[in-house]
Amino acid sequence: MQKNRPLKAQFAEECHAIILAGGSGTRLWPLSRNLLPKQLLVLDGEQTLLQQSVARVLELFDPEKIWVVTNDEHVFEVRKQIAEICPNMETQVLSEPVGRNTLPAIMLGLDKVVEANPRAQAAIFPSDHLIGNCQAWGEDIVQASCLAAEKLFVTFGVKPRTPETGYGYITLGKKICDDAFAVDGFVEKPGLEKAEAFLREGSHFWNSGMFLFRAKDFLTQVAKFQPDLWDWWMERDQTSLVQGYRELPNISVDYGVVEKIDNIAVVRAQFDWDDLGSWEALYRIGEKDQNGNVIQGDVLAMDCHNSLLISEGGKLAVVGVENMIMVQTRDATLSCPMEHVQSVRDVVATLKAEGSRLVESHPTVVRPWGSYSVLEEGPHYKIKRIQVNPGARLSSQMHHHRSEHWVVVDGTAEVEVDEKPVILVENQSIDIPKASQHRLANPGKVPLNIIEIQSGPYLEEDDIVRFDDVYGRVQK
Amino acid sequence: MQKNRPLKAQFAEECHAIILAGGSGTRLWPLSRNLLPKQLLVLDGEQTLLQQSVARVLELFDPEKIWVVTNDEHVFEVRKQIAEICPNMETQVLSEPVGRNTLPAIMLGLDKVVEANPRAQAAIFPSDHLIGNCQAWGEDIVQASCLAAEKLFVTFGVKPRTPETGYGYITLGKKICDDAFAVDGFVEKPGLEKAEAFLREGSHFWNSGMFLFRAKDFLTQVAKFQPDLWDWWMERDQTSLVQGYRELPNISVDYGVVEKIDNIAVVRAQFDWDDLGSWEALYRIGEKDQNGNVIQGDVLAMDCHNSLLISEGGKLAVVGVENMIMVQTRDATLSCPMEHVQSVRDVVATLKAEGSRLVESHPTVVRPWGSYSVLEEGPHYKIKRIQVNPGARLSSQMHHHRSEHWVVVDGTAEVEVDEKPVILVENQSIDIPKASQHRLANPGKVPLNIIEIQSGPYLEEDDIVRFDDVYGRVQK
Numbered sequence: 041m042q043k044n045r046p047l048k049a050q051f052a053e054e055c056h057a058i059i060l061a062g063g064s065g066t067r068l069w070p071l072s073r074n075l076l077p078k079q080l081l082v083l084d085g086e087q088t089l090l091q092q093s094v095a096r097v098l099e100l101f102d103p104e105k106i107w108v109v110t111n112d113e114h115v116f117e118v119r120k121q122i123a124e125i126c127p128n129m130e131t132q133v134l135s136e137p138v139g140r141n142t143l144p145a146i147m148l149g150l151d152k153v154v155e156a157n158p159r160a161q162a163a164i165f166p167s168d169h170l171i172g173n174c175q176a177w178g179e180d181i182v183q184a185s186c187l188a189a190e191k192l193f194v195t196f197g198v199k200p201r202t203p204e205t206g207y208g209y210i211t212l213g214k215k216i217c218d219d220a221f222a223v224d225g226f227v228e229k230p231g232l233e234k235a236e237a238f239l240r241e242g243s244h245f246w247n248s249g250m251f252l253f254r255a256k257d258f259l260t261q262v263a264k265f266q267p268d269l270w271d272w273w274m275e276r277d278q279t280s281l282v283q284g285y286r287e288l289p290n291i292s293v294d295y296g297v298v299e300k301i302d303n304i305a306v307v308r309a310q311f312d313w314d315d316l317g318s319w320e321a322l323y324r325i326g327e328k329d330q331n332g333n334v335i336q337g338d339v340l341a342m343d344c345h346n347s348l349l350i351s352e353g354g355k356l357a358v359v360g361v362e363n364m365i366m367v368q369t370r371d372a373t374l375s376c377p378m379e380h381v382q383s384v385r386d387v388v389a390t391l392k393a394e395g396s397r398l399v400e401s402h403p404t405v406v407r408p409w410g411s412y413s414v415l416e417e418g419p420h421y422k423i424k425r426i427q428v429n430p431g432a433r434l435s436s437q438m439h440h441h442r443s444e445h446w447v448v449v450d451g452t453a454e455v456e457v458d459e460k461p462v463i464l465v466e467n468q469s470i471d472i473p474k475a476s477q478h479r480l481a482n483p484g485k486v487p488l489n490i491i492e493i494q495s496g497p498y499l500e501e502d503d504i505v506r507f508d509d510v511y512g513r514v515q516k
Numbered sequence: 517m518q519k520n521r522p523l524k525a526q527f528a529e530e531c532h533a534i535i536l537a538g539g540s541g542t543r544l545w546p547l548s549r550n551l552l553p554k555q556l557l558v559l560d561g562e563q564t565l566l567q568q569s570v571a572r573v574l575e576l577f578d579p580e581k582i583w584v585v586t587n588d589e590h591v592f593e594v595r596k597q598i599a600e601i602c603p604n605m606e607t608q609v610l611s612e613p614v615g616r617n618t619l620p621a622i623m624l625g626l627d628k629v630v631e632a633n634p635r636a637q638a639a640i641f642p643s644d645h646l647i648g649n650c651q652a653w654g655e656d657i658v659q660a661s662c663l664a665a666e667k668l669f670v671t672f673g674v675k676p677r678t679p680e681t682g683y684g685y686i687t688l689g690k691k692i693c694d695d696a697f698a699v700d701g702f703v704e705k706p707g708l709e710k711a712e713a714f715l716r717e718g719s720h721f722w723n724s725g726m727f728l729f730r731a732k733d734f735l736t737q738v739a740k741f742q743p744d745l746w747d748w749w750m751e752r753d754q755t756s757l758v759q760g761y762r763e764l765p766n767i768s769v770d771y772g773v774v775e776k777i778d779n780i781a782v783v784r785a786q787f788d789w790d791d792l793g794s795w796e797a798l799y800r801i802g803e804k805d806q807n808g809n810v811i812q813g814d815v816l817a818m819d820c821h822n823s824l825l826i827s828e829g830g831k832l833a834v835v836g837v838e839n840m841i842m843v844q845t846r847d848a849t850l851s852c853p854m855e856h857v858q859s860v861r862d863v864v865a866t867l868k869a870e871g872s873r874l875v876e877s878h879p880t881v882v883r884p885w886g887s888y889s890v891l892e893e894g895p896h897y898k899i900k901r902i903q904v905n906p907g908a909r910l911s912s913q914m915h916h917h918r919s920e921h922w923v924v925v926d927g928t929a930e931v932e933v934d935e936k937p938v939i940l941v942e943n944q945s946i947d948i949p950k951a952s953q954h955r956l957a958n959p960g961k962v963p964l965n966i967i968e969i970q971s972g973p974y975l976e977e978d979d980i981v982r983f984d985d986v987y988g989r990v991q992k
Contacts, residue, residue: 070833145607199823219709339778342862355846355867355874359859366851370832373849375842376835383835386818391831396832415891416901421925423967425892439706443943445923447969449897467919467971469945491969493923493944 052189055161058149061110070372079168111136116408143296172312185254197245203235208247218261224302323348408511432479435509442496444472451488528665531637537586546848555644587612592884624951648788673782675719679711684723684809692807747980799824884987904964909957918949918972927964
């Protein structure tokens with residue numbers, strides 16, 4: 041590598057980045073929920089993992105060569121988070137109508153890549169991992185680009201630090217150059233004995249989930265191993281790519297392509313990597329106090345050691361525990377010993393089976409125009425705080441079964457009820473009778489906060505008829 | 517004892533009951549708070565400890581011979597709870613202007629007792645203990661009454677089950693009859709070694725905090741050992757008893773009188789007794805599931821054993837713990853191993869030192885007319901849900917620094933703003949401008965729920981000018 045040129049000028053061929061931001065894991069429940077998964081959370085420092093990923097990729101790629109693939113449920117939040125670190129990337133965010141795992145998501149991104157340059161390379165990045173030493177990361181990407189130029193499909197391997205049984209492993213083949221090897225195979229979630237042998241023998245790397253390849257080489261493999269997916273993709277125009285999406289199989293890039301091909305290389309990661317796949321990982325990377333605790337939020341810890349104590353809602357007072365995980369939000373608390381951390385999935389599965397809302401969403405739900413929180417529910421009333429972003433506008437809508445009453449507590453509201461417009465300021469209010477057509481907007485420069493009191497026999501979110509919507513959510 | 521007569525007819529002399537309900541302990545924090553102490557909580561079954569106490573005493577005493585002493589902060593809640601089990605006892609509830617420990621509280625009650633009958637006996641009952649086997653309890657009281665008729669001051673002793681170091685102990689003297697002994701002395705909170713010896717030797721009983729004596733015998737001792745208190749009491753008329761109260765010393769009946777006199781007897785309790793002085797006690801008396809857990813509320817427990825898991829607010833998901841206490845309310849969670857249960861006092865002390873509201877009150881605060889909950893607070897707004905009991909009426913009031921907006925979500929409201937009356941039903945609302953005189957009442961037969969949105973630069977409870985108040989809270 042030529043050290044004096046900026047890294048991004050050292051790509052072997054034109055290279056685009058595809059950031060995968062559609063995941064919906066709940067291993068960090070109750071902080072992560074289906075509607076606010078890990079990549080959209082601030083877990084370390086001040087940026088969300090997605091923002092960290094985009095910021096890192098922007099060091100190496102021009103914004104117009106970065107494609108972020110997410111799904112309809114997260115697209116507004118993803119756009120908002122990215123806008124905070126780089127304006128004008130809105131059109132770089134692609135949305136799946138529904139999550140279908142990594143292979144279809146990558147195909148959505150590759151559509152844009154080959155449209156720009158059919159000979160370009162593509163680098164695939166998860167958005168929910170933590171990466172340290174970005175300079176080394178950039179150098180590894182550039183090295184991979186050189187290997188991809190030789191028609192290799194490049195993976196990035198992390199030298200194991202522990203005998204992890206939950207990871208995918210890459211079996212090393214013969215050395216290609218200093219920090220790259222041919223790949224002899226993949227082992228998914230080995231048993232402990234195997235994992236210990238891998239660690240001891242140095243024969244395997246962890247699979248970081250990042251890939252780099254020439255787009256057309258990859259597509260050739262898709263055509264060969266996934267002919268249905270290939271057909272769908274080849275018949276695409278923007279509409280049909282999205283429309284056929286729901287019928288696609290749920291299939292990962294590893295299972296669908298990578299594990300089936302043979303000209304694969306692995307670059308040994310020089311960067312630090314953590315998949316933050318559990319609360320234990322979050323404890324590991326967190327800043328410890330003198331008792332070895334990682335503490336965030338409104339926590340009172342007395343005589344506690346080596347524990348992860350987080351509160352995002354209410355006081356959490358903990359006495360005399362060791363190696364514990366306690367995570368509290370406004371509507372749920374998780375408590376388990378560090379060695380039981382994998383049981384979080386059982387908790388989530390149980391809640392899901394009970395039909396609990398707690399798996400799906402936070403008390404505060406993000407919407408394209410802002411957010412709302414349910415403050416209280418009674419037998420036939422519901423109280424919400426609604427925050428509308430400056431300049432944003434909710435859909436024009438109507439409810440069959442409820443009347444609403446809005447009170448402005450902060451900012452200025454532009455309200456229309458049955459086509460009569462009115463401006464409301466702090467402490468002013470308005471009645472929205474049942475079956476009237478209404479709309480709410482924030483014409484101001486600061487967030488608008490209103491309290492909505494709903495009243496009626498049926499108060500679910502699906503009693504809503506949308507007439508027009510700047511966010512394209514009108515029912516057909 | 518004559519077994520065929522009802523127990524209450526077997527008192528040796530006329531006997532009154534004084535129930536002490538003014539305590540404000542926080543050993544069961546975060547369930548108990550200063551404004552809602554242990555005796556006012558439902559901890560076992562469906563009645564609060566106070567209600568259980570009153571119901572038990574009503575089996576043995578006529579309502580007009582039962583005096584409940586509490587303080588101004590709790591008096592409305594105490595009256596409300598008692599009304600639920602026995603109407604027309606309102607005038608039996610006596611209120612201290614401020615808590616001054618048990619001796620002044622007993623003197624308030626004795627004022628009523630000697631007014632009714634200067635020769636009557638008085639039985640003193642804490643309201644925050646759990647008593648099982650009420651028939652045996654009644655028999656013990658009647659036996660004590662016989663001893664008191666012999667001028668003895670009678671205590672009730674519980675045979676120790678464990679070497680408790682936090683209790684007061686009674687040293688047994690010579691036997692008076694089958695189940696009664698002379699008392700040779702008292703030992704407060706012995707060390708573990710001493711407590712183990714007491715248990716082994718059977719030489720001591722736990723002091724249950726119940727007493728029975730002839731009022732005039734007791735008052736003679738007060739005159740002798742607490743001359744200042746005696747002076748205050750002798751100069752009493754209803755006004756001066758209350759007015760001098762703030763200047764009284766904080767003094768317990770044990771320290772101020774009982775430990776100084778010598779003609780004391782102890783009746784060995786035939787009833788079951790628990791002071792519920794800690795979460796560990798609550799675990800002990802609770803109904804266990806097959807894993808030995810005591811679980812209340814919205815709890816998901818997986819692979820947990822011998823733990824106390826309570827949630828009154830939000831989901832509490834707990835995995836793989838043993839011998840743990842976890843108690844969650846809407847605004848605070850406590851977590852500590854069973855053996856650290858005494859540390860709750862340190863938690864509370866720390867919160868108090870921080871000036872935390874969490875020691876003082878729950879998010880829902882009980883008022884004479886109903887209750888209110890703060891749903892959300894912002895920089896210059898506050899949202900409350902206010903519940904007004906049927907027929908109740910808030911004071912006529914005015915605020916200098918805030919305007920208010922009321923929305924009825926349930927029931928019917930009678931509102932007066934600047935002397936203009938208006939009736940509001942569900943989903944109707946009204947603005948209360950700053951500095952206007954206003955009042956709220958519930959003229960209906962069901963609870964009235966309104967949402968109050970306050971808005972202004974200063975939103976504390978002390979910005980309130982009361983003009984008249986059916987509960988006597990007008991400022992002088």
